[in-house]
């Protein structure tokens with residue numbers, strides 16, 4: 001059944017649902033547009049019926065509220081993705097913008113240059129043949145400029161996608177005497193984890209993909225093979241198990257993990273103007 005929100009979105013072109021927080025089905029018009037723009041191909045790991053558009057409001061890097069955020073994800077993950085973006089807003093985590101990949105004709109480099117936050121895109125992994133987790137609607141890239149994709153040549157030379165992301169090679173948001181930087185993925189790794197996106201590309205060695213959060217490949221494959229109702233149950237159980245385990249470990253570990261970040265926060269607040277570089 002077509003939801004009211006899906007109908008509104010499809011017939012009114014760029015018009016948005018009345019509520020900025022809504023989950024819409026992908027109707028035939030949108031599905032065709034995805035094929036026409038190369039976002040969806042034959043033999044994609046998921047069908048349009050298995051995808052949802054999550055609409056959300058967000059705080060922009062410009063400091064203003066925006067109600068036109070949208071990402072497309074696997075239906076089984078949609079509730080949790082909606083909760084992720086609601087939490088980002090609650091935490092005042094800033095996003096540059098989030099438009100569906102058909103606006104960029106599926107061109108990942110173009111979307112990165114535009115600093116676009118996005119999810120579904122039926123493409124292979126960079127430098128590889130396997131379908132990206134984006135092709136399952138099971139990976140989300142946030143603020144590519146603040147969180148670039150970093151590759152290394154044999155000699156160790158780094159290259160950044162997008163190029164503007166090289167300003168964020170230094171991964172500290174808070175540094176003594178400098179303006180606190182917004183929109184860096186490190187601030188929200190816990191939010192994604194709480195909703196089942198346990199894999200963060202910032203933990204990789206080479207390449208490093210700071211913008212990239214995903215669920216595991218075996219889990220994505222399993223969910224894609226199940227009817228949506230069952231896939232949702234499997235994913236909700238997975239999230240519940242993770243939260244139970246994480247709660248126990250957090251209690252055991254105490255709060256010693258971010259000593260450097262805390263010290264730098266204090267230094268940034270306490271440094272005198274005379275000390276500033």
Ligand SMILES: [Zn+2]
Nearest residue numbers: 139140141212
């Ligand atoms: Zn990605």
